[in-house]
Amino acid sequence: MITIIGVRFRHGGKVYSFQPGPYEVQKGDYVVVETARGVEYGQVIHGPRLAADEDIVPPVRTILRKATEQDKEANRRNISMEKSAMDICREKIEKHGLEMKLVGAEYTLDGNKILFYFTADGRVDFRELVKDLASVFRTRIELRQIGVRDEARACASIGICGRPFCCQTFLPDFIPVSIKMAKDQNLSLNPTKISGTCGRLMCCLKYEENTYEELTRNLPSEGDLVETPDGVGEVLHVNILRQLLKVGIREDDKDDVEITEYPTDQVRIVRRRRGRAHSNEEEPMDSEAKRELRELERNGG
Numbered sequence: 001m002i003t004i005i006g007v008r009f010r011h012g013g014k015v016y017s018f019q020p021g022p023y024e025v026q027k028g029d030y031v032v033v034e035t036a037r038g039v040e041y042g043q044v045i046h047g048p049r050l051a052a053d054e055d056i057v058p059p060v061r062t063i064l065r066k067a068t069e070q071d072k073e074a075n076r077r078n079i080s081m082e083k084s085a086m087d088i089c090r091e092k093i094e095k096h097g098l099e100m101k102l103v104g105a106e107y108t109l110d111g112n113k114i115l116f117y118f119t120a121d122g123r124v125d126f127r128e129l130v131k132d133l134a135s136v137f138r139t140r141i142e143l144r145q146i147g148v149r150d151e152a153r154a155c156a157s158i159g160i161c162g163r164p165f166c167c168q169t170f171l172p173d174f175i176p177v178s179i180k181m182a183k184d185q186n187l188s189l190n191p192t193k194i195s196g197t198c199g200r201l202m203c204c205l206k207y208e209e210n211t212y213e214e215l216t217r218n219l220p221s222e223g224d225l226v227e228t229p230d231g232v233g234e235v236l237h238v239n240i241l242r243q244l245l246k247v248g249i250r251e252d253d254k255d256d257v258e259i260t261e262y263p264t265d266q267v268r269i270v271r272r273r274r275g276r277a278h279s280n281e282e283e284p285m286d287s288e289a290k291r292e293l294r295e296l297e298r299n300g301g
Contacts, residue, residue: 002053004060006046007031010106014172015045021062030067031081037115041067042074057060071109085137086279089116092132100124103146104154113140118153149174159196166203177201184212186240191292203298205291215240219264222271228262232270 005025006015018033025031027047027210033040067075085105093100107114114137118124126143133141146154153167167174182194184203196202220226225233226247232274233249245263248257 002056002060004051004056005031005035005044005048005049005063007042007063008045009040009042010082016042017051017060019060019062020048023063023066025063025066028283032065032067032071032109033063034061036159038113039064039110041071046125074109074111078111082106085114085116088136089133092136093121096126096129098126098129100126100145100204103151111139113142115142115144116132117150117154119144119148120145148198149200152196156195159202161204162207165197165280173202175203175206177203177205179276179293181205181209181212184209184216186238189293191296195292195296212240215243219243220245220267220269221272225270225273226267227270228260228267230258230260233260234273 001041003020004017005020007018008015016035018031021099023031025044027044029044031042031044033042065071077257082105085107086102089105090102100118103117105114105116114133116133119215122146128254130141130143149167152165156168157165159165177200179189179201182189182201185205185208186193194201194205219238219240220235220237222238225232226235226245228247228249230249231249233247236248237246239245245262245264245267246259247262247267250258
């Protein structure tokens with residue numbers, strides 16, 4: 001067992017584990033650590049706790065020190081310089097005619113390196129750009145290509161739920177999301193309704209997926225024939241969360257269909273109907289929406 005703390009840096013919501021060493025640190029403190037990126041300034045999100053060696057991804061480094069007033073001032077100064085660094089980098093990108101979108105700039109705490117984050121549709125040859133930037137800033141330059149989800153995390157905004165992005169606040173890693181999850185939850189397959197600001201499927205589709213899988217395991221689908229206490233009928237609607245079925249039963253020699261709602265434990269599946277469209281696919285979609293849906297499936301969410 002080792003004692004670890006959780007540290008978060010301002011460039012994302014992921015929390016990294018460090019050993020406190022001889023320092024007494026608590027949640028909310030600021031610390032200086034060394035990472036693969038360089039010397040960084042971060043905030044302690046989780047206070048000291050014991051963790052088994054097998055639960056920790058090695059290597060787990062020890063913090064350099066608790067942040068001093070000089071460290072805090074250096075961090076504020078770096079943040080203030082990042083905007084001008086962004087402006088200069090954009091000018092250089094335009095000068096070199098590169099097809100890339102600059103997302104952010106970040107100084108390491110000691111100022112020995114500037115990291116520029118960008119998005120692009122493919123690979124970008126930025127070697128000349130790096131040389132140009134190095135001649136301006138007189139320090140090490142690193143350009144790092146990120147994905148659209150990382151871009152959303154870096155920009156930080158408000159989701160359609162009215163809350164800050166999950167990826168920027170608490171979600172440590174991007175989780176795989178699929179169209180099947182939207183189908184299982186009986187959501188509209190309109191891409192504009194199930195996509196986040198990043199243009200990918202919303203991460204929150206994953207949160208309740210296990211519950212829906214459990215609830216739908218033995219449920220009939222719309223169009224199936226089921227036996228009820230009042231006779232055999234066709235399932236017209238499935239309420240997954242309430243575990244209720246609306247069943248249409250046609251009386252003998254009559255055209256009228258009586259619609260009754262039954263708990264799922266009062267019905268038995270007689271025959272499943274093949275080839276029936278899923279209820280959440282019945283909303284008409286134009287060709288552009290279908291193309292966007294196919295694009296979402298290709299990108300794996």
